[in-house]
Amino acid sequence: MEKFRWGVLATGWIADQLAAAINSQPDAVCLAVGSRSQDSADAFGEKWGIPRRYPTYEALAADPDVDVIYIATPHNLHYENMKLCLNAGKHVLCEKPLTVNAAQAQECMELAREKGLFLMEAMWMKFIPAIRQMMKWLGNGRIGTVQLVQANFAFNIPFNPHSRLYDPALAGGALLDMGIYPATLVHLVLGKPDRILSAAHLGETGVDELNTAIWQYQSGAQAVLLSTQRLERPCEAFITGSQGYIKLHHMFWHAQTLTVQQVGGKPEVIQLPYEGNGYGYQVREVHDCLRAGKLESAVVPHVDTLEIMTLLDEMRGQWGLKYPEEQAI
Numbered sequence: 355m356e357k358f359r360w361g362v363l364a365t366g367w368i369a370d371q372l373a374a375a376i377n378s379q380p381d382a383v384c385l386a387v388g389s390r391s392q393d394s395a396d397a398f399g400e401k402w403g404i405p406r407r408y409p410t411y412e413a414l415a416a417d418p419d420v421d422v423i424y425i426a427t428p429h430n431l432h433y434e435n436m437k438l439c440l441n442a443g444k445h446v447l448c449e450k451p452l453t454v455n456a457a458q459a460q461e462c463m464e465l466a467r468e469k470g471l472f473l474m475e476a477m478w479m480k481f482i483p484a485i486r487q488m489m490k491w492l493g494n495g496r497i498g499t500v501q502l503v504q505a506n507f508a509f510n511i512p513f514n515p516h517s518r519l520y521d522p523a524l525a526g527g528a529l530l531d532m533g534i535y536p537a538t539l540v541h542l543v544l545g546k547p548d549r550i551l552s553a554a555h556l557g558e559t560g561v562d563e564l565n566t567a568i569w570q571y572q573s574g575a576q577a578v579l580l581s582t583q584r585l586e587r588p589c590e591a592f593i594t595g596s597q598g599y600i601k602l603h604h605m606f607w608h609a610q611t612l613t614v615q616q617v618g619g620k621p622e623v624i625q626l627p628y629e630g631n632g633y634g635y636q637v638r639e640v641h642d643c644l645r646a647g648k649l650e651s652a653v654v655p656h657v658d659t660l661e662i663m664t665l666l667d668e669m670r671g672q673w674g675l676k677y678p679e680e681q682a683i
Contacts, residue, residue, distance in 0.1 A: 388414025498597030527561030533581030
């Protein structure tokens with residue numbers, strides 16, 4: 355069996371999840387890891403059985419035997435990391451959000467197309483069984499015409515001005531880390547809105563600690579999105595139509611329980627556990643696309659990633675929030 359040879363760029367928590375997923379696939383091998391120090395590369399390599407361990411990202415990208423690289427760095431580094439890997443001739447799976455703004459995302463997509471390389475945002479939520487089932491129900495009209503989507507991503511994370519989530523230099527804040535999930539869910543169900551009304555509380559360090567938005571559609575449908583790193587509340591999502599609703603239970607972006615309730619009927623609750631840690635689906639998607647010679651995924655196409663990034667940019671524009679790297683733009 356042909357095996358795809360993966361490199362992992364960075365060694366944090368999310369890199370652990372992908373390394374585990376790669377190792378669980380029979381047609382994949384985790385060949386190399388790149389970090390900012392030899393010690394961290396060695397520790398990560400030892401943990402996941404990775405033979406090639408590099409002290410720089412550049413050395414990883416230069417490895418001639420690596421086919422595809424997973425980028426697991428903080429948001430603000432995705433842009434430069436992707437360009438490094440693409441210019442080195444590597445296919446790329448990049449952790450969400452693909453970049454911090456739409457302009458960066460478009461540049462990386464154009465570079466991938468120019469180089470004839472595969473590029474996908476690692477929006478793993480789109481692949482899990484619960485989301486697939488939700489889309490089947492919507493497609494067959496189980497709850498009629500969708501008129502309202504509500505999605506919350508809310509955790510109370512202790513304030514630390516030096517942590518990634520509170521550091522504007524790392525594109526911290528709730529929107530890109532958490533809010534991208536409600537935005538992606540709403541976009542998946544209703545598409546691009548015709549109007550956005552949004553507000554945010556910018557905290558002590560200048561990042562958005564709480565944000566809300568209403569997305570309005572010409573059809574009359576609306577979506578209510580919330581993300582916050584300062585408040586705790588159930589992280590559920592409701593998709594409500596003219597004939598009932600679907601509930602994605604806590605936590606909706608990796609829900610394993612769904613309820614569908616039709617008007618006048620009884621609620622139907624189903625369990626749809628995902629395989630392993632849930633990240634293997636997108637690894638398989640990368641493999642399937644590469645075998646088929648595709649440069650992008652039909653599940654997470656470039657047009658969707660770019661459109662969602664544009665909507666997040668519009669929300670930030672309403673708040674007057676720019677990240678330090680954007681200040682000169």
